[in-house]
Amino acid sequence: MPGIPAFANWQRVTLAAVFVAASIAQAQAVPLPRPAPKARDMQVAASEPAAPAPPASTSNASRQPASEPMPNPIMPTLKKLFGGDSPAPKLQAFDANQRALADKVSAYLSSLQNLSGNFVQVGPDGSRTTGNFYLQKPGKIRFEYDDPSPIALVADGTSVIVRDRRLATQDVYPLSQTPLRYLLASKLDLLRDTNVTSISADDLYISITIEEKQAVTGTSRLTLMVGAKDGKLKQWTVTDPQGYDTTVAVYNLDTTKKLDPALFKIDYTNYQGGSN
Numbered sequence: 001m002p003g004i005p006a007f008a009n010w011q012r013v014t015l016a017a018v019f020v021a022a023s024i025a026q027a028q029a030v031p032l033p034r035p036a037p038k039a040r041d042m043q044v045a046a047s048e049p050a051a052p053a054p055p056a057s058t059s060n061a062s063r064q065p066a067s068e069p070m071p072n073p074i075m076p077t078l079k080k081l082f083g084g085d086s087p088a089p090k091l092q093a094f095d096a097n098q099r100a101l102a103d104k105v106s107a108y109l110s111s112l113q114n115l116s117g118n119f120v121q122v123g124p125d126g127s128r129t130t131g132n133f134y135l136q137k138p139g140k141i142r143f144e145y146d147d148p149s150p151i152a153l154v155a156d157g158t159s160v161i162v163r164d165r166r167l168a169t170q171d172v173y174p175l176s177q178t179p180l181r182y183l184l185a186s187k188l189d190l191l192r193d194t195n196v197t198s199i200s201a202d203d204l205y206i207s208i209t210i211e212e213k214q215a216v217t218g219t220s221r222l223t224l225m226v227g228a229k230d231g232k233l234k235q236w237t238v239t240d241p242q243g244y245d246t247t248v249a250v251y252n253l254d255t256t257k258k259l260d261p262a263l264f265k266i267d268y269t270n271y272q273g274g275s276n
Helices: 007-013 096-111 180-184
Strands: 114-122 128-136 140-145 151-156 159-164 169-174 196-201 205-214 218-227 233-239 245-254
Touching: 096 196, 096 205, 096 218, 140 180
Parallel strands: none
Antiparallel strands: 114 128, 114 245, 128 140, 140 151, 151 159, 159 169, 196 205, 205 218, 218 233, 233 245
């Protein structure tokens, strides 16, 4: 794998973003079409009717919340979030209300130590994929994509792998160089630990955008969206240095389920298409 992987290719493979960036390499994992970026209006990313959520298993039904319908991810109006073409606001430009919103989201993200649920991902070309995810802090997460996608993404606290069951391959990246590190940190203070460039809220969402500038790959952005009423994570959008967006919306969130540590195990020595 030559050089440091480019975030554009990493995000194109599976991460949206995974809260949502970073500079990850010219990886050669799962190629997806990359058309010119679409206009970022505040609109539903796909027009087809929402599919029903997968039924909860009988063994966990008593501990899981009621099943939610699959959400239609919203493509945030990033130009408005960044204030048009004006420079990104500096930290001291945020008013007391914005700082309070950031503190609220920071406290919520820090409170999530175990989390599982379903997700729907919309890629830069408008394609939709679905699956299940499992998160355990610090540093562990697993995304399992529904058929026909052969992809799984696993972070074990140190590294992130993108696994292709069909090709029996996996690509490895440092967790410290991916947007996942924000979601998987035991404690997070957004205003202190990240470069926040935008904080906004409406009746539906609190939206916070984090920006990262890399000398080699350029500027990437991660936009987190939390429910304004229930305070729960709803989705994130990763914008790579080329301006392509990938959005992941999450639902049926469960913070009570005990997760099997084997979900986050990575076999670095011998991958033969198995489940680990």
